[in-house]
Amino acid sequence: xxxxxxxxxxxxxxxxxxxxxxxxxxxxxxxxxxxxxxxxxxxxxxxxxxxxxxxxxxxxxxxxxxxxxxxxxxxxxxxxxxxxxxxxxxxxxxxxxxxxxxxxxxxxxxxxxxxxxxxxxxxxxxxxxxxxxxxxxxxxxxxxxxxxxxxxxxxxxxxxxxxxxxxxxxxxxxxxxxxxxxxxxxxxxxxxxxxxxxxxxxxxxxxxxxxxxxxxxxxxxxxxxxxxxxxxxxxxxxxxxxxxxxxxxxxxxxxxxxxxxxxxxxxxxxxxxxxxxxxxxxxxxxxxxxxxxxxxxxxxxxxxxxxxxxxxxxxxxxxxxxxxxxxxxxxxxxxxxxxxxxxxxxxxxxxxxxxxxxxxxxxxxxxxxxxxxxxxxxxxxxxxxxxxxxxxxxxxxxxxxxxxxxxxxxxxxxxxxxxxxxxxxxxxxxxxxxxxxxxxxxxxxxxxxxxxxxxxxxxxxxxxxxxxxxxxxxxxxxxxxxxxxxxxxxxxxxxxxxxxxxxxxxxxxxxxxxxxxxxxxxxxxxxxxxxxxxxxxxxxxxxxxxxxxxxxxxxxxxxxxxxxxxxxxxxxxxxxxxxxxxxxxxxxxxxx
Numbered sequence: 001x002x003x004x005x006x007x008x009x010x011x012x013x014x015x016x017x018x019x020x021x022x023x024x025x026x027x028x029x030x031x032x033x034x035x036x037x038x039x040x041x042x043x044x045x046x047x048x049x050x051x052x053x054x055x056x057x058x059x060x061x062x063x064x065x066x067x068x069x070x071x072x073x074x075x076x077x078x079x080x081x082x083x084x085x086x087x088x089x090x091x092x093x094x095x096x097x098x099x100x101x102x103x104x105x106x107x108x109x110x111x112x113x114x115x116x117x118x119x120x121x122x123x124x125x126x127x128x129x130x131x132x133x134x135x136x137x138x139x140x141x142x143x144x145x146x147x148x149x150x151x152x153x154x155x156x157x158x159x160x161x162x163x164x165x166x167x168x169x170x171x172x173x174x175x176x177x178x179x180x181x182x183x184x185x186x187x188x189x190x191x192x193x194x195x196x197x198x199x200x201x202x203x204x205x206x207x208x209x210x211x212x213x214x215x216x217x218x219x220x221x222x223x224x225x226x227x228x229x230x231x232x233x234x235x236x237x238x239x240x241x242x243x244x245x246x247x248x249x250x251x252x253x254x255x256x257x258x259x260x261x262x263x264x265x266x267x268x269x270x271x272x273x274x275x276x277x278x279x280x281x282x283x284x285x286x287x288x289x290x291x292x293x294x295x296x297x298x299x300x301x302x303x304x305x306x307x308x309x310x311x312x313x314x315x316x317x318x319x320x321x322x323x324x325x326x327x328x329x330x331x332x333x334x335x336x337x338x339x340x341x342x343x344x345x346x347x348x349x350x351x352x353x354x355x356x357x358x359x360x361x362x363x364x365x366x367x368x369x370x371x372x373x374x375x376x377x378x379x380x381x382x383x384x385x386x387x388x389x390x391x392x393x394x395x396x397x398x399x400x401x402x403x404x405x406x407x408x409x410x411x412x413x414x415x416x417x418x419x420x421x422x423x424x425x426x427x428x429x430x431x432x433x434x435x436x437x438x439x440x441x442x443x444x445x446x447x448x449x450x451x452x453x454x455x456x457x458x459x460x461x462x463x464x465x466x467x468x469x470x471x472x473x474x475x476x477x478x479x480x481x482x483x484x485x486x487x488x489x490x491x492x493x494x495x496x497x498x499x500x501x502x503x504x505x506x507x508x509x510x511x512x513x514x515x516x517x518x519x520x521x522x523x524x525x526x527x528x529x530x531x532x533x534x535x536x537x538x539x540x541x542x543x544x545x546x547x548x549x550x551x552x553x554x555x556x557x558x559x560x561x562x563x564x565x566x567x568x569x570x571x572x573x574x575x576x577x578x579x580x581x582x583x584x585x586x587x588x589x590x591x592x
Contacts, residue, residue: 045228045277046175047301052356053231053279053331063175063231063358064428065129066122067336070366071113072161073135073181075192078366080377081385086135086195092388097401108408110138110161116168117414118364118373123172125372126428129231130169131335131360132162133181135195140216143184143208144200150208152215159223166229175231177281177360178220179335185209188240189249190287203263204241210263218270225275232279234305234335235267238287251285257293260285268299281305281333288335296328304328305335310474313347315354322355334359339370341484341494342426343461344471350431361427365417369485370492372424373417381407422491425458436464438519444563444586446523453531453572453581454490454497454505456516465516467494506534507581510574517571518584524565526589528558531572534580541579544571560589 044056052060069078076084084092094102122130138158146153162178169176185203186196196202203209217235224230240250243257251257264282271280280302284291288307296302304324311317325332334352338345338361345361352359365373380403386392395403410416425437436459442451457464469482471494485491487498490505495516498508507516529550533539538557543550545561546568552559563586572581 046231046279047277048279048303048331051325051329051331053303053333053358060356061358062353062356063129063177063333063360064127065131065175065177065358065360066127066372067131067133067179067360067363068114069133069363071133072110072138073133073193073195074109077192078363078368079385080367080382082389083192084388085192085197087197089388093400093404096384096387096395097397097404101401101404105404105408108405109412112409113412114165114364115414116171119165119168119172119174121372121414122364123174125424127174129175129177129358129360130165130364131177131179131234132165133179133237134162135182136180136184136213136216137182137195139219140212143206143212152212152219154219162224166224166227170229175229177231177234178224179234179237180213180217181237183209183236184212184216187236188238188251188287189242190238190240193238202241204243204259210266213263214266214270217267218274221271221275221278225277228277230278232281232303233271234281234283235264236283238283238307238336239285240287241285243285250287252290254285254290255292257285257290261294264294264296265298268302272299277301279303281335283307283335291324296330303331303333305333307336308334308348309337309339310472312473313344313351315351317348317351318355318357321357332357336360336362338362341370341471342422342430342492343467343494344484345423345426345492346430346433346460347471349427353431365412369420369488369490370423372420373414374420375412376416376418377411378403378406381411420492422458422493426492430458430460433459434463435459436517442518442520444520444522444527446525447588448527448586449520450586451518451520451584452505453507453516453583456493456495456518459517461494463517465493465495466514468511468514470494500534507579508534509577510579510581511577512574515571515573516581517569520563520568520570520586521566522563522568522586524563526560526562527586528589529561530558530585530587532582532585534582536582539572539579539581540575541572541581542575544573545569558587561586 046053046055046061055061074086074089076082081089090102093105139155141153166176182194183203185201185206186194187203188194201209239260242248243251243259244254246254248254268280280299282296282302283305284294288305296304306321308317321332334357337348337359349359363371365371365375367375367377380399383392383395384400384403387394436457439455439458443449461467461470469484471484484494485496487496487508489497489499491497495507496509497505499505531539531541543559550559550561
């Protein structure tokens with residue numbers, strides 16, 4: 001579930017359903033065992049035991065992962081293309097550049113969007129798993145496109161891509177979760193997440209589509225049954241459908257879910273005919289959260305996935321999930337979350353890990369800034385999407401082809417992505433961190449130095465900065481939420497940042513009482529300090545160095561400060577609403 005397409009629908013409908021269907025039983029079930037981050041031995045399969053995911057030695061494994069959204073299944077919002085589904089974008093692309101060039105684009109996209117460099121980086125950042133959202137059409141044709149009706153054809157090129165990804169995960173001692181993100185026919189009324197064509201029968205309206213899904217999972221299981229680095233099979237991403245004819249289109253208030261249960265049972269039985277080892281992961285209706293009427297008693301080696309967006313972190317956000325774990329005795333897993341501020345990320349990770357629950361964040365990279373990697377598309381691609389959305393003129397075939405191929409061969413690649421270390425830090429270091437960390441090495445030499453105002457420290461709200469709007473919380477009445485970074489630039493922290501005409505980031509606006517902390521190193525000594533606003537004029541801020549307030553300086557905005565040898569902390573507190581900041585400048589007192 002992702003920003004811009006189901007935010008209010010999910011919050012208003014699904015949170016109501018979660019409250020209505022939450023089980024009030026208390027407790028957490030199994031006692032904790034020693035935790036470890038990676039596979040223990042080549043023959044060690046993860047499995048469910050006493051409410052936890054454990055390895056072959058019975059040690060609890062907390063999956064800390066990242067989803068690879070946008071790679072094998074494109075959603076329009078991730079490409080700044082609105083709510084377009086992949087098949088619509090593909091059709092529009094073919095109309096612009098022709099079917100041959102369109103096939104070349106998609107081949108290049110799959111070749112370059114995720115490479116080993118991406119997986120190596122995830123491991124280096126401290127993640128131990130990846131969730132792969134798969135489009136079924138990469139592995140098998142649609143029912144209507146099968147050469148022989150009633151038979152299933154397997155696409156070896158798609159399976160080779162999974163094999164390659166698995167090899168990259170193994171090289172980094174990481175787990176891989178296989179997720180059927182787009183099922184045959186599509187599993188919900190939320191069209192982009194499953195690339196569903198509403199002109200064709202859905203998964204729920206076609207027994208042939210259901211048969212293909214079951215057969216596909218049996219084939220996946222046959223191929224990966226002996227792979228312990230495959231953590232499990234996420235059978236169906238975010239079903240959202242009126243399964244009982246009650247008129248609830250996203251399935252959030254559905255009470256009887258016989259079609260979903262029956263499909264899960266059939267799929268599990270087909271998998272177990274060839275694979276007795278792997279963990280089966282199921283998701284409830286209502287984007288993975290409504291388990292009413294779903295009594296998972298058909299397989300002991302299962303985990304229950306839930307998805308959470310825009311709720312307030314804290315045990316109240318997962319009370320229903322903890323009760324579900326107690327009732328069923330099965331482990332639970334936060335299969336998707338994200339699309340919010342870094343402070344929210346850290347809070348939600350701390351919330352679930354306090355109860356031994358693993359997670360997979362959404363998502364590794366996209367055009368937006370709330371992921372560890374950000375794709376910076378070439379200007380020509382924006383002209384293509386503007387045309388698709390009716391916002392601009394039709395580009396020439398040559399112009400469109402050049403822009404699209406540059407996107408797929410270059411812009412999406414790891415080495416050309418903009419890195420957001422603040423996001424990785426929020427997920428892996430910040431949840432339990434009360435001290436923060438420097439954003440970079442800000443060295444003030446004997447003669448002075450300059451610190452960009454946008455490079456304040458990493459950490460939680462109230463530690464590295466203070467913002468009155470630390471996250472987006474979508475309210476159930478459908479009202480507009482406050483935005484945590486209205487400028488939408490540079491970092492995912494809840495500070496209003498923007499870029500100037502030259503692309504340099506700056507702090508666009510601080511409210512009265514909001515503050516930022518900076519860590520600087522120095523040989524020590526007396527300096528004059530100036531804080532510049534976006535226009536280069538003195539900024540209206542109060543200054544504290546190493547915890548001590550600095551008296552206001554003379555006209556011109558300079559204040560006298562003394563830095564200690566080594567590390568120092570500097571705090572700038574806005575004295576009014578609308579304060580902008582561009583840079584902090586130090587000048588040696590001896591040099592004046």
